[in-house]
Amino acid sequence: MQAxxxxxxxxxxxxxxxxxxRPEEVKLIGVARSFARDQEIYGQGEDAELVYKVxxxxxxxxxxxxxxxxxxxxxxxxxxxxxxxxxxxxxASAEAVGEATVIVARRSGVVAEQPQALWRLAxxxxxxxxxxxxxxxxxxxxxxxxxxxxxxxxRHDAGEAMIELPVSRQDMADYLGLTIExxxxxxxxxxxEGLIQLQGCRQVRLARRQTLCELCE
Amino acid sequence: MQAxxxxxxxxxxxxxxxxxxRPEEVKLIGVARSFARDQEIYGQGEDAELVYKVxxxxxxxxxxxxxxxxxxxxxxxxxxxxxxxxxxxxxASAEAVGEATVIVARRSGVVAEQPQALWRLAxxxxxxxxxxxxxxxxxxxxxxxxxxxxxxxxRHDAGEAMIELPVSRQDMADYLGLTIExxxxxxxxxxxEGLIQLQGCRQVRLARRQTLCELCE
DNA sequence: CGTCGAATTGAAGTAATTCAAACTGTGTGG
DNA sequence: CCACACAGTTTGAATTACTTCAATTCGACG
Numbered sequence: 001m002q003a004x005x006x007x008x009x010x011x012x013x014x015x016x017x018x019x020x021x022r023p024e025e026v027k028l029i030g031v032a033r034s035f036a037r038d039q040e041i042y043g044q045g046e047d048a049e050l051v052y053k054v055x056x057x058x059x060x061x062x063x064x065x066x067x068x069x070x071x072x073x074x075x076x077x078x079x080x081x082x083x084x085x086x087x088x089x090x091x092a093s094a095e096a097v098g099e100a101t102v103i104v105a106r107r108s109g110v111v112a113e114q115p116q117a118l119w120r121l122a123x124x125x126x127x128x129x130x131x132x133x134x135x136x137x138x139x140x141x142x143x144x145x146x147x148x149x150x151x152x153x154x155r156h157d158a159g160e161a162m163i164e165l166p167v168s169r170q171d172m173a174d175y176l177g178l179t180i181e182x183x184x185x186x187x188x189x190x191x192x193e194g195l196i197q198l199q200g201c202r203q204v205r206l207a208r209r210q211t212l213c214e215l216c217e
Numbered sequence: 218m219q220a221x222x223x224x225x226x227x228x229x230x231x232x233x234x235x236x237x238x239r240p241e242e243v244k245l246i247g248v249a250r251s252f253a254r255d256q257e258i259y260g261q262g263e264d265a266e267l268v269y270k271v272x273x274x275x276x277x278x279x280x281x282x283x284x285x286x287x288x289x290x291x292x293x294x295x296x297x298x299x300x301x302x303x304x305x306x307x308x309a310s311a312e313a314v315g316e317a318t319v320i321v322a323r324r325s326g327v328v329a330e331q332p333q334a335l336w337r338l339a340x341x342x343x344x345x346x347x348x349x350x351x352x353x354x355x356x357x358x359x360x361x362x363x364x365x366x367x368x369x370x371x372r373h374d375a376g377e378a379m380i381e382l383p384v385s386r387q388d389m390a391d392y393l394g395l396t397i398e399x400x401x402x403x404x405x406x407x408x409x410e411g412l413i414q415l416q417g418c419r420q421v422r423l424a425r426r427q428t429l430c431e432l433c434e
Numbered sequence: 435c436g437t438c439g440a441a442t443t444g445a446a447g448t449a450a451t452t453c454a455a456a457c458t459g460t461g462t463g464g
Numbered sequence: 465c466c467a468c469a470c471a472g473t474t475t476g477a478a479t480t481a482c483t484t485c486a487a488t489t490c491g492a493c494g
Binding site: 181182 | 449450451452458459
């Protein structure tokens with residue numbers, strides 16, 4: 001786990017993202033740290049004095065029940081800031097999905113310097129979360145999977161036809177409130193229906209965009 | 218729908234709520250408006266230039282799918298501020314659950330005067346929403362209902378034994394991602410297990426608190 | 435007392451889960 | 465370079481929690 005000083009954020013702004021979604025970038029100046037696959041960045045209940053920005057890799061925010069049931073509350077991609085909490089204690093834990101590196105900064109400093117940007121961030125996270133609640137509460141398995149794929153594509157770098165699934169089936173399942181088997185079955189079913197094409201288990205091409213979008217209303 | 222000028226907020230702060238949850242009250246100065254049962258306060262897609270504070274009654278925030286499936290994203294009780302959005306357009310609609318009166322203010326004014334309080338509000342709404350996602354994604358029907366009852370009790374005014382269910386079975390169902398029948402069955406089942414006592418369909422007493430809490434971990 | 439919307443209860447159906455087995459692909463050591 | 469091992473994924477069959485559809489009951493209100 002190396003640590004080095006970094007000038008501001010060297011992360012390219014994704015150009016395809018609508019401006020409303022990224023109103024102003026939160027700028028983090030701090031130390032870079034790398035985490036191994038599945039390594040915990042912070043844990044539920046810990047002190048929430050640090051905030052983070054993804055440089056590379058993917059991070060998942062996780063809430064767990066005592067018996068091990070797991071809900072992934074959101075994924076964080078390069079450029080995303082995470083770890084800002086309402087109270088002193090972390091409500092969720094954060095883990096590196098694969099190898100990931102993040103910039104770490106003190107919460108207090110960022111709050112003092114960029115209150116506006118942090119507020120916007122909280123509001124857009126809230127909107128995302130409420131959307132997620134709609135998915136979890138009212139959509140069927142295939143609607144959930146399609147919603148996830150479309151969200152991925154929207155947050156994805158380029159407009160390439162082939163998008164990379166950055167997370168395992170288990171992570172998809174824990175994000176979508178399903179089991180790994182249901183996710184897998186749903187993907188192959190979508191493929192049979194000609195709505196997507198899978199290439200290995202980590203590459204998807206979305207076909208018939210229109211139909212896919214309609215599936216999520 | 219009467220409208221009159223109101224001095225600051227005449228709403229009593231709930232004393233039982235932990236301080237961390239209500240770090241600083243957002244103060245709204247504005248016009249009071251009353252809404253009839255099921256009346257829309259604002260609709261999905263409308264311009265989000267106003268913010269609201271509940272004076273009396275209960276408000277639900279609703280997201281809908283095209284075919285009518287409905288997810289209640291949160292309930293707002295007296296003292297709660299709602300309607301602050303990340304963008305220009307409303308992501309959800311808000312409706313009065315029963316007769317309700319709210320204070321209305323311009324977003325821009327509140328943002329200018331109380332950025333800090335609004336930020337805290339957004340963060341605590343986010344925490345609530347992520348918790349809700351855990352419930353919707355990973356909890357069973359009885360766990361969901363118990364979680365709802367405990368949340369209600371926590372937000373409830375006094376420490377009275379009997380708590381009033383402020384919403385219909387349909388609203389509970391749409392909040393918990395269940396059907397009205399499942400909610401009803403679950404409540405009677407909890408009663409048979411001696412975990413709650415129902416008095417009519419709007420009054421509940423929580424018994425065996427410890428066991429109830431353990432059900433939600 | 436009768437009416438009407440809301441809630442409860444019952445029976446049948448189903449989407450998703452669970453349990454179990456087979457497959458795939460990737461890295462490792464012979 | 466091939467064979468093996470192993471983790472992740474896919475597929476299958478049986479089960480189940482929740483839904484759906486259909487009555488029935490409750491309770492507030494004229």
